[in-house]
Amino acid sequence: MTGTRTLARPSRTGTAAVLVLLALLGAALWSVGELRLNVATLVDSAGNAADFLSRTVPLDFPPVAEVLGLCAQTLAIVVCATLLAVLLSVPVAVLAAGNTSPAPAARYGARALVVVARAVPDVVLAIVFFRLFGLGAAAGVLAMGLHSVGMVGKLYADAIEQVDEGPRTAVRSAGAGRLQELVAGVLPAALPAFVATALHRFDINLRISVVLGFVGVGGLGFEIANSLRRLDYQRGMALALVVLGLCVTVELISGAVRRALLLRTTGRAATPPPAGGLTPPWTARRVRAALYAGATVAVIALSAPAAGLTPAQLVTGAGQLPATLGLFWPPSTGGILPDLLAELAVTVQIALAATLIGALLALPVGAMAARNVAPAPGVAAAFRAVVVVVRGIPELIIAIVFVVITGLGPVAGALALAIGAVGLLGKLVADSLEETDVRVQEAVRATGASRLQVFTAVTLPQAAPALVAHLLYQLDVTIRSATLLGIVGAGGIGFYLLNASRVMQFGVVTTILGLVFATVMAVELLALWLRRAVR
Known part of the structure; x- marks a missing residue:
């Protein structure tokens, strides 16, 4: 009707x-x-809580030099792991993004890789890498780095799909190839989101490094694990408080950097270059950006030796990969399914x-x-x-x-x-x-x-x-x-x-x-x- x-x-x-x-x-x-x-x-459990508190205080902090050394080692491992995740995630994200993937098969394959990386626990990856590289930083860097691709790759792909197509179209109209379109028209627009995501993942990896310390990765987590195994709660909780301070400090700094990036991309336009020139003037904003970039490069350059990574160790471990993977196959229930x-x-x-x-x-x-x-x-x-x-x-x-x-x-x-x-x-x-x-x-x-x-x-x-x-x-x-x-x-x-x-x-x-x-x-x-x- x-x-x-x-x-x-x-x-x-x-x-x-x-x-x-x-x-x-x-x-x-x-x-x-x-x-x-x-x-x-x-x-x-109230009685146990009171007993635990009595066994914890007063806190037993190590000497300042030792604390600073442990913090430096932990941060170096986390920097290397996050850098590895970024380097791996950029090509994965390019293949996974709908506007840059060369073919549907490549896109679905990259998306599947991202899902698998998120699903495999970093502790399991660390166990595998310990068989290859032994206890220390290498296993932690590789475990956190590969696992981080699951999150970083996904967010990078989302950022690429959300970029303005105008610059890319302009580059294409000038006769640029696919790679030139990507380098000149896509990645610069997604760079602020890339940096913000990397900083966020750095925060997460800092917390994960404590977990991996309980399975052999060096740094603060490893020392906390050793202290608690000895039932030395005064030292263990003191180091845990150091981890808390380090995590809060890093989060505050990375949050400030992310807000600055957001302001830079949404605020007033950058100062145009002078007439007849292609190089923009050295304003205060450009000087700060150059200083940030220089500091980042310096931190990355110092992190590998501070973490204890050596090329020889990586090459030796990589050669044992097939034999190590063979230990994990076939699956077994051990009679406890x-x-x-x-x-x-x-x-x-x-x-x-x-x-x-x-x-x-x-x-x-x-x-x-x-x-x-x-x-x-x-x-x-x-x-x-x-x-x-x-x-x-x-x-x-x-x-x-x-x-x-x-x-x-x-x-x-x-x-x-x-x-x-x-x-x-x-x-x-x-x-x-x-x-x-x-x-x-x-x-x-x-x-x-x-x-x-x-x-x-x-x-x-x-x-x-x-x-x-x-x-x-x-x-x-x-x-x-x-x-x-x-x-x-x-x-x-x-x-x-x-x-x-x-x-x-x-x-x-x-x-x-x-x-x-x-x-x-x-x-x-x-x-x-x-x-x-x-x-």
Whole structure:
């Protein structure tokens, strides 16, 4: 009948997405109960917490020269790993980006490489490289560098796809070839995003270096691991505090550089060159840029020898690669497949429970850190500082503390990851709330609505799709981290992974890697579908 209006029915995809989200919520609640994450557990552990504190203070800091040496070694390893990731990610991103890939097969192959690099835990890569290069920096640099391609390559490809096609078209119209188009018309426009991504990955690799210290990579993480194995909590926690200060300092510096890059690309235009000349004048901005570039080159040049990398070591290890890879094939269960599957289920439970608890903690923290939600600018700044500090604490350190307090098992892992989620998820929540339409909020506030009413009725619904996407991303990150925390006894399959590598059952390592890879890929595909469905 003409003129009849009907209500639009929700799509099947949208309904399915809601049902899946509800199922994930139910699984997370069940995991919290199954792992016994409750107030009673924390109350029972209060005595252990007091005992741990008494064994920790006063902190025992090493001599200043030793601390500076450890910091320099750690930073050198992280610089080399991040540089390796950038060098590998640029060609991968060019092949993966839709506007620069030479063929669909190349694009899909590069995208698959990025996914695989993200799915393989860096600890597993480190175990492989330890067989090739022995304990030390080389294994850590290669493990972190190759694993970082998963994140850096993806973000670089996204940056290339978002560049303005105008310069590239102009270069092409002048008769340039494909390589010249890329060098002159694409990469310069994507360079600020490349630098910002590299700085962000540097922050992440600094935290990862602490984890790899527990499997043999040198630096602060290695010394923390040795101290805790001796039950020397005074020295271990003192070094952990040094790591916290280093992480916060690096994050503040890299954040300032990223903001400067953003201002440079979105602010006023650069000073044009003088008439009849091609070289721009040496303004204060150009001098600063030259100084930054020179300092970067100097740091990179000093990092390789400071980390202890030598060409001879790399060449010798590369020659042993075929024989080493042969140790990991064929896969073997070692007669403990039921145990491996059970621990894999525990790892998933830890991730679900930690994501739920972390979200409950991160939402109020992120809301107070958002400038358009916090009652005063000072409150927003204070909560932003809390987020930065929490992000600066490596989750492995938090897990060790909870293992001592609550004992070995998944409770320690879930609590550590929940606190760690406050750092990442709190920042993402604050950013999403600040990106909402302030004009709508002001209009509702003008009608007499309170701050809480504006937040619940306008701000939160506007940010809801982004918040759901962030929660799915946090689940993805948490399930990877839950695997790694098992190496310090925080529950899950990571404990079996480390034991299998220590007793040289490399076939079992391959089986565990396959199980973790399949789980991570399933979670990533589910998250990708849900993110598309809730847009």
